[in-house]
Amino acid sequence: MKNFYPLLKKMPLFNGIKENELSGLLECLSAKTKKFDKTATVLMAGDVSSFVGVVLSGAVQVVKEDFLGNRTILAKLEAGELFGEAFACGKNHILPVNVYTVEKSEILMINYRKMITTCTSSCVFHNKLIENMLGILADKNQMLNQKIEILSRRSTREKLIAYLTAQAQKAGNASFMIPFNRQELADYLCVDRSAMTNEIRKLREEGVLQVERNHFELLHHN
Amino acid sequence: MKNFYPLLKKMPLFNGIKENELSGLLECLSAKTKKFDKTATVLMAGDVSSFVGVVLSGAVQVVKEDFLGNRTILAKLEAGELFGEAFACGKNHILPVNVYTVEKSEILMINYRKMITTCTSSCVFHNKLIENMLGILADKNQMLNQKIEILSRRSTREKLIAYLTAQAQKAGNASFMIPFNRQELADYLCVDRSAMTNEIRKLREEGVLQVERNHFELLHHN
DNA sequence: AGAGGTATGTTGTATTTACAACAAAAGAGA
DNA sequence: TCTCTTTTGTTGTAAATACAACATACCTCT
Numbered sequence: 359m360k361n362f363y364p365l366l367k368k369m370p371l372f373n374g375i376k377e378n379e380l381s382g383l384l385e386c387l388s389a390k391t392k393k394f395d396k397t398a399t400v401l402m403a404g405d406v407s408s409f410v411g412v413v414l415s416g417a418v419q420v421v422k423e424d425f426l427g428n429r430t431i432l433a434k435l436e437a438g439e440l441f442g443e444a445f446a447c448g449k450n451h452i453l454p455v456n457v458y459t460v461e462k463s464e465i466l467m468i469n470y471r472k473m474i475t476t477c478t479s480s481c482v483f484h485n486k487l488i489e490n491m492l493g494i495l496a497d498k499n500q501m502l503n504q505k506i507e508i509l510s511r512r513s514t515r516e517k518l519i520a521y522l523t524a525q526a527q528k529a530g531n532a533s534f535m536i537p538f539n540r541q542e543l544a545d546y547l548c549v550d551r552s553a554m555t556n557e558i559r560k561l562r563e564e565g566v567l568q569v570e571r572n573h574f575e576l577l578h579h580n
Numbered sequence: 581m582k583n584f585y586p587l588l589k590k591m592p593l594f595n596g597i598k599e600n601e602l603s604g605l606l607e608c609l610s611a612k613t614k615k616f617d618k619t620a621t622v623l624m625a626g627d628v629s630s631f632v633g634v635v636l637s638g639a640v641q642v643v644k645e646d647f648l649g650n651r652t653i654l655a656k657l658e659a660g661e662l663f664g665e666a667f668a669c670g671k672n673h674i675l676p677v678n679v680y681t682v683e684k685s686e687i688l689m690i691n692y693r694k695m696i697t698t699c700t701s702s703c704v705f706h707n708k709l710i711e712n713m714l715g716i717l718a719d720k721n722q723m724l725n726q727k728i729e730i731l732s733r734r735s736t737r738e739k740l741i742a743y744l745t746a747q748a749q750k751a752g753n754a755s756f757m758i759p760f761n762r763q764e765l766a767d768y769l770c771v772d773r774s775a776m777t778n779e780i781r782k783l784r785e786e787g788v789l790q791v792e793r794n795h796f797e798l799l800h801h802n
Numbered sequence: 803a804g805a806g807g808t809a810t811g812t813t814g815t816a817t818t819t820a821c822a823a824c825a826a827a828a829g830a831g832a
Numbered sequence: 833t834c835t836c837t838t839t840t841g842t843t844g845t846a847a848a849t850a851c852a853a854c855a856t857a858c859c860t861c862t
Contacts, residue, residue, distance in 0.1 A: 422729065432729075444725065448718030454726070454749060474711050476698075488710060489696050495717035496670030502668065502724035504676070507644065507654075509731035512771045512850080513818070523646045527676060542841060548732045550820050555841060571828095571840090734820080735848070762810060772850050777811060793810090793858095803862105810857070818849070826841070832834090 359391060362414045362466075365438050371412070371496055383483045387472045392465050400457040400465060401442065406448070408451055409467040410491075411441045416463025422458045434460070443463045443495065446470040505546075514549045521547060522567065528574050533575040554577045581606070581613060584636045584688075587660050593634070593712050597705045605705045609694045614687050622679040622687060623664065630673055631689040632713075633663045638685025643678045656682070665717065672705065724753040725766075736771045737779045743769060748798050755797040 363377045375383060394400060400418055401407055413435050420432045427440060432455060435441055445451055447470060471489070476484045501536060502543040502561050506519045521543075536543065544551035561567050597605060600783045613636065622640055622778060623629055635657050642655045642663060654677060657663055667673050668766050669692060697714065698706050730742045743765075748754050758765065766773035790797040 422853090444718045444721040446718075447714045448722050449715060450719070450722060454746070462581055472716065474707075476707060483694075485698060488714070492669045492696065492710070492714055492717065493671060495714065495721055496666045496668075497672070499666040499720055499724065500670050500672060502721065502728060506724060506727055506731065509728065512770065515818095519646065524676070539838095548734065552821080552842080553819055558821095558841095559841075702859090749831090761808095774812080774851080775849055778813095778849095781811080805862090806860090807839090808857105808859075811856100811857070814850085814851105816849105818847105820836090820847075823844095824842085826839100828837100828839070830835100830837075832836100 360391050361416060363462075365414065369409075369412070369438050369440070371440060371487065372411070373490050375483045379483050383487065386477045386484060387468050387487075389466055389468045389472075394459045394463045394465065396459060396462045398459045398463075400459060400463075400536060401453055401455075403456050405453045405454055406451045407453055408446050408470040408507065410443045410446045410460070410467070410470065410473070411457070412466040413437050413441070414464040414466050416459055416461035418463060419458050420459050422454065423456065423512055440494070441494050443491065444498075446473075447488050447491065447495065462503070509548060514547070515561070517547045517549060517565075518557055518561070522574055522576060532578065533573070535572050536574060537572075539572070584686075585589045587636065588634070591634070591660050591662070592716055593632075593662060593709065594701045595712050596708045601705050604659065605709065608679070608699045608706060609690050609709075611688055611690045611694075614688065614689060616681045618681060618684045620685075622681060622685075623675055623677075625675055625678050627675045628673045629664055629675055630668050630692040632665045632668045632692065633679070634688040635659050635661050635663070636686040636688050638681055638683035640681050640685060640687070641682050643680060644676065645678065662716070666720075667711065668695075669713070669717065702721060731770060736769070736775050737783070739769045739771060740779055740783070741775065741788075744798060746795055747796070754800065755795070757794050759794075761794070 360381070363380050366372045367375070367377050372380065372383075390478045394416070400411070403423065403538045415437055418433060418441070419434050422430045422432055441457060442453070445453055446468075451497055474488060476488075504524055508517050508524070511520050520574045522536075523534055525534050528534075538546060540555055541551050547554065558567075558569055562569055565577060567577055582603070584748060585602050586603055588594045589597070589599050594602065596604075616638070622633070625645065626634045637659055639656060639658045640663070641653055642657065644654050647650075664675070667675055668690075696710060698710075726746055730739050730746070733739045733742050744758075747756050747758055750756075760768060763773050764779060766776045769776065780789075780791055784791055787799060789799055
């Protein structure tokens with residue numbers, strides 16, 4: 359376990375907790391590590407789970423299956439990434455997704471009740487952990503909200519404008535770079551790439567924005 | 581303030597905290613109430629906020645404005661509802677929205693740092709409050725994730741199937757009621773009502789589902 | 803029962819999008 | 833530099849959607 363401490367130390371969940379304080383904390387949490395084969399099921403849809411999972415090594419896939427049997431890969435999580443936190447901390451503990459390993463993996467399982475029940479020895483790191491968890495959920499909330507705001511728009515054009523507006527706001531500047539290439543941007547906006555590129559051209563022709571590769575500039579023209 | 585205790589007691593944030601324990605807790609939080617006129621600005625986009633707001637009386641609107649000046653009302657919050665929690669608890673404290681009163685209102689402001697810093701008198705309610713906050717954020721995460729999963733689908737048909745699948749899963753039954761009328765469902769799925777109704781008819785004709793008003797049944801046919 | 807209002811279903815048309823196929827540009831490697 | 837690969841831009845067509853307008857069903861109140 360000790361060899362994972364440097365990894366844990368870098369995680370937002372253990373932010374502010376020193377490497378030499380981790381062992382006490384993990385014991386206090388009764389955190390257990392579990393080993394999985396290359397192709398194993400970590401959690402199944404319908405399972406009741408009150409654990410926060412941390413990928414220590416290997417990688418897992420979060421997969422959603424609808425009633426027609428269509429599979430959608432929602433995420434691939436690698437070492438240092440978290441899963442199941444919303445179902446551990448929320449009222450509903452029933453998972454709507456499957457979690458499979460795609461490599462030989464080790465997973466750290468942290469029990470939710472142990473996490474929120476501060477220990478008798480009034481362990482300061484414990485409080486820090488809860489604060490970190492709160493922050494992680496809040497940050498995710500912000501991200502998800504921003505994405506919903508974009509996906510709520512009906513047309514590709516409106517989605518683009520919503521996204522670019524948010525990016526400009528984030529950059530604090532009407533001129534900014536985006537972290538996606540065209541295909542990735544189209545995937546994020548859930549639209550067709552060619553239709554999106556077309557829309558970008560139109561917006562440029564209309565003088566709404568300037569574009570060069572990943573660099574965008576919104577042009578205000580009252 | 582005391583007259584709001586019955587309201588607070590019913591809120592998820594104060595779940596498990598008795599009415600007679602509230603006054604101690606609120607003092608411990610240094611929670612402040614602020615009064616606003618019928619048309620006042622509570623928070624402005626760009627503001628830095630580390631407060632969780634609770635609507636005690638009246639009502640507020642959460643409004644998003646894009647760089648072209650288009651206004652979208654994201655929510656109307658009434659007595660007992662919470663706002664700003666993701667920006668109080670997250671890393672980013674800069675609000676992307678405006679919050680306006682639409683009635684003469686009273687707002688309870690709870691400082692984030694006071695909330696997460698458990699008091700010296702090791703107040704049990706304080707820990708309960710943090711647990712509740714964690715639960716609220718986690719629940720919201722689940723809701724937002726589910727909505728994104730639906731909005732990520734390209735077509736009205738796929739959005740419908742994704743929504744209905746989730747509802748069936750939630751009900752634990754292929755036969756279930758939905759809490760929306762047609763227009764509300766269309767708004768939730770971000771599609772046109774008539775196009776959606778059309779799609780429902782097609783799905784019914786294809787034998788994928790049975791419908792009667794708000795009652796749906798998904799038909800499995802391997 | 804009848805009137806008025808609201809919710810739902812239906813249809814036609816203009817617009818937008820997805821999809822496919824290809825052209826052009828940029829980048830990587832020998 | 834030349835070739836191969838990847839990314840981006842462009843175009844045409846079929847399909848899906850939004851929108852508008854209207855018909856029908858349902859509900860509520862008197």
